[in-house]
Amino acid sequence: MTFDSRAFRNALGCFPTGIAVVTTVAPDGEPIGVTVNSFSSVSLDPPLVQFCLGRAAMSFEAFTTAPSFAVNILAEGQAELSNRFSRRDLQERWDGVEVERWDSGVPILTGCLASLECDREHVYDGGDHVIIVGRVRRLSGSEDGKPLLYFRGAYAQLP
Template sequence: MTTEQPIDPLAFRSALGCFATGIAVITTIAPDGLPLGVTVNSFSSVSLDPPLVQFCLGRAAMSFEAFNVAPHFAVNILAADQEDLSNRFSRRDLQERWAGLETTTGRGGVRLLAGCLATLECDREHLLDGGDHVIVLGRVRKLTSREDGDPLLYFRGRYARLG
């Protein structure tokens, strides 16, 4: 008989860090009308038909409640030269993140970041329980992408580049 041992959280995080991921900034509008954005690396496609994507947001995130009620969000997939945006949208001050940024307005007033490899404008479909995170499922309603550029990647707790 084999007894399973509890998974050490630090070992779990280290093992997951072996999976290289892209980085995106998810943007939305708070109930008070202010723009919000958060850096994530837990983003993926779910379905082609219908076009669905998902991202995970920690329940402790300052923008957690806004993303739970916002009907729209955008996924801004960052290019290799946008490390500064990844860092900016990881800061604690939610409004400082927007200072001096070039943006356009998408569906539902959601701000879209300039220079990204791709931008997906989504309607929130479902929220699913994911332990200490919530899984936000969205239906893609509009998208743009560019043919050039490399992705901003994250691997073993730091930024990485192709090649």
């Protein structure tokens, strides 16, 4: 039996996910950001989260070596930010984007549903991806608003 990767992808698309932009700083000081829908919590004690990053990502080296990163959970009105940080041009992603900086200095996107500043704890092999685990050091979240969702290959909204 041959494995149908398109069918596998379609099956996974039946699981709705939130969307986040994960940010860090490259060794040269330039901001780096990438859109992910593979973010989740790992542990409450200690507070750990994880996201997966493709080995072919242009930002692969920056995220696997940077000591810190931030997870910015997007709200339903932030599809443009999701699209922006999915582009190939790494610098164009930041044009006009408002950020603040917390303890580690990584960019925190303003206006997100929640943001978590993390220290990188582990990088694990995950086939054509790596699994990056971080310990949450600081966070902020909104009591209001709805998340930006991804379902069956398209953006979706809660009713």
